[in-house]
Amino acid sequence: xxxxxxxxxxxxxxxxxxxxxxxxxxxxxxxxxxxxxxxxxxxxxxxxxxxxxxxxxxxxxxxxxxxxxxxxxxxxxxxxxxxxxxxxxxxxxxxxxxxxxxxxxxxxxxxxxxxxxxxxxxxxxxxxxxxxxxxxxxxxxxxxxxxxxxxxxxxxxxxxxxxxxxxxxxxxxxxxxxxxxxxxxxxxx
Amino acid sequence: xxxxxxxxxxxxxxxxxxxxxxxxxxxxxxxxxxxxxxxxxxxxxxxxxxxxxxxxxxxxxxxxxxxxxxxxxxxxxxxxxxxxxxxxxxxxxxxxxxxxxxxxxxxxxxxxxxxxxxxxxxxxxxxxxxxxxxxxxxxxxxxxxxxxxxxxxxxxxxxxxxxxxxxxxxxxxxxxxxxxxxxxxxxxxxxxx
Numbered sequence: 243x244x245x246x247x248x249x250x251x252x253x254x255x256x257x258x259x260x261x262x263x264x265x266x267x268x269x270x271x272x273x274x275x276x277x278x279x280x281x282x283x284x285x286x287x288x289x290x291x292x293x294x295x296x297x298x299x300x301x302x303x304x305x306x307x308x309x310x311x312x313x314x315x316x317x318x319x320x321x322x323x324x325x326x327x328x329x330x331x332x333x334x335x336x337x338x339x340x341x342x343x344x345x346x347x348x349x350x351x352x353x354x355x356x357x358x359x360x361x362x363x364x365x366x367x368x369x370x371x372x373x374x375x376x377x378x379x380x381x382x383x384x385x386x387x388x389x390x391x392x393x394x395x396x397x398x399x400x401x402x403x404x405x406x407x408x409x410x411x412x413x414x415x416x417x418x419x420x421x422x423x424x425x426x427x428x429x430x431x
Numbered sequence: 432x433x434x435x436x437x438x439x440x441x442x443x444x445x446x447x448x449x450x451x452x453x454x455x456x457x458x459x460x461x462x463x464x465x466x467x468x469x470x471x472x473x474x475x476x477x478x479x480x481x482x483x484x485x486x487x488x489x490x491x492x493x494x495x496x497x498x499x500x501x502x503x504x505x506x507x508x509x510x511x512x513x514x515x516x517x518x519x520x521x522x523x524x525x526x527x528x529x530x531x532x533x534x535x536x537x538x539x540x541x542x543x544x545x546x547x548x549x550x551x552x553x554x555x556x557x558x559x560x561x562x563x564x565x566x567x568x569x570x571x572x573x574x575x576x577x578x579x580x581x582x583x584x585x586x587x588x589x590x591x592x593x594x595x596x597x598x599x600x601x602x603x604x605x606x607x608x609x610x611x612x613x614x615x616x617x618x619x620x621x622x623x624x
Contacts, residue, residue: 266616287620290613337524339537339579341545400547417522 245292246322248315254303255311260294261319263423267292273312274299277372281379281412282312288416289423309378313385321390324423327351334422338414343401347414349422350393357387358395364407365398371405379408383415434481435511437504443496444488449481450508452609456481462497463490466560466591470598471501477527477602478609494561502568506575513609516540521618523608527600532587536600538608539579542624546573550584550597557591565594569601577624 245262269286271279274297286293295315299308324330334349359380361367367376387394396415401407434451458475460468460482475482484504488497513519523538534550548566555562573580582601587593617623 284620336522337535337537338522339539339545339547339581341541341543341579342547344537344547344581 244323244325246319248319248322250311250315250318252311252314253307254300255308256298257311257315258294258296259315259319260292261316261323262292263320263323265292266290268294270294270296272296274308275305275373277374277408278309278312278378278382281374281408282316284409285412285416285419288413289420291420305373305378306381309382310385313382314389317386317389317392320386320392324351329425331422331424334418334420336414336417336421337399338410338417340401340406340410340413341403343403343406343410344399345401345407345410345414346395346397346399347411347418348395349415349418351391351422352393353391354393355387355389355391356393357384358397359383360396361398361407362400364401365404369404371408374408376404376408379411383411433512433514435508437508437511439500439504439507441496441500443492444486444500446484446486446500446504448485448501448504448508449483450505450512451481452509452512454481455479456483458482460484462486462501463488464494464497464558464560466557466594467494467498467501470594473595474598474602474605477599478606480606490559494559494564495567498564499567499571502571503575506572506578509572509576509578513540515617516619516624517615517617518611518613519618520608520610520612523604523606525600525603525607526585527596527603529587529592529596529599531589532592532596533585534587534593534596534600535581535583535585536597536604537581538601538604540577540608540624541579542577542619543579544573544575544577545579546570547581547583549582550593552584552590552594552597555590555594557594562590562594565597
């Protein structure tokens with residue numbers, strides 16, 4: 243089983259995280275930002291993994307720090323759980339529709355951190371979905387690639403609704419990650 | 432076996448449709464519009480399903496009612512046959528070329544009807560098939576199946592190739608989305624479709 247536990251304390255954010263890449267489980271996620279909890283839950287659900295995360299926040303901490311620290315912790319956990327990366331599919335790709343929106347996610351578990359975050363002016367970085375927005379989504383993905391060593395391309399093919407667009411990114415990320423992290427050869431769907 | 436039978440009769444059309452999502456079949460299809468029969472056979476072939484369909488419609492008016500009502504019946508049959516949707520892959524994606532034409536089809540068996548239809552094939556005529564009705568067909572299908580469907584014709588010149596690539600891509604993407612890939616698991620984080 244590829245699993246790991248991470249404890250991380252930095253910038254006023256204290257994170258406990260458990261990840262199992264090989265078994266679907268209950269995903270208990272509490273970050274202090276409701277919409278971000280929802281995003282990490284749909285990521286874990288579509289990745290078919292078990293992901294538990296809890297945070298203790300000191301009173302001065304802001305959303306930027308929470309999202310960045312969680313991105314770093316998730317990236318570390320993924321990298322550790324993947325281990326030597328033997329026999330993984332390595333590449334993953336997903337076009338993820340959500341009503342009027344279409345997001346495209348491509349992953350290479352390459353050891354080389356790289357993020358392309360091309361929203362093609364469809365996703366306004368400042369427009370809020372709950373206490374979350376496109377800028378925070380980018381912050382999360384950038385922290386994640388840097389600490390996991392994953393090459394990740396996220397594109398918004400088109401879309402209108404902010405909630406749909408951000409959710410399509412996280413779902414597409416989940417599906418593409420599942421393909422990339424899968425062990426052994428499989429028929430492509 | 433995920434299968435369904437629909438009989439639908441109105442003053443405009445009389446449709447009998449049988450679908451089996453888990454078994455390839457002969458696909459006996461007769462709507463009175465030859466090119467539409469051909470497109471539906473291609474769809475069923477690439478979806479790897481059985482689709483038997485007869486539609487007796489008011490073709491003396493035009494093909495509109497026959498094609499739209501076939502879309503309604505197919506949508507109803509797909510929805511019934513999918514049932515609880517346990518274990519399905521849910522998402523499907525296909526780039527399908529036919530010679531110089533290429534269509535991109537993306538599906539989410541979401542429970543939410545949505546059609547994004549990006550092409551202009553409305554001026555095309557093949558026999559008694561009117562290209563305007565392609566969108567009508569897919570809109571009726573998504574409305575009654577509760578499926579999110581995006582169809583984008585990326586490029587193409589030949590009328591038949593373009594429309595065939597649309598239906599073929601729909602078949603492959605549908606096959607991927609409807610495939611059972613995770614046992615009894617219900618693939619929605621909401622807990623219900």
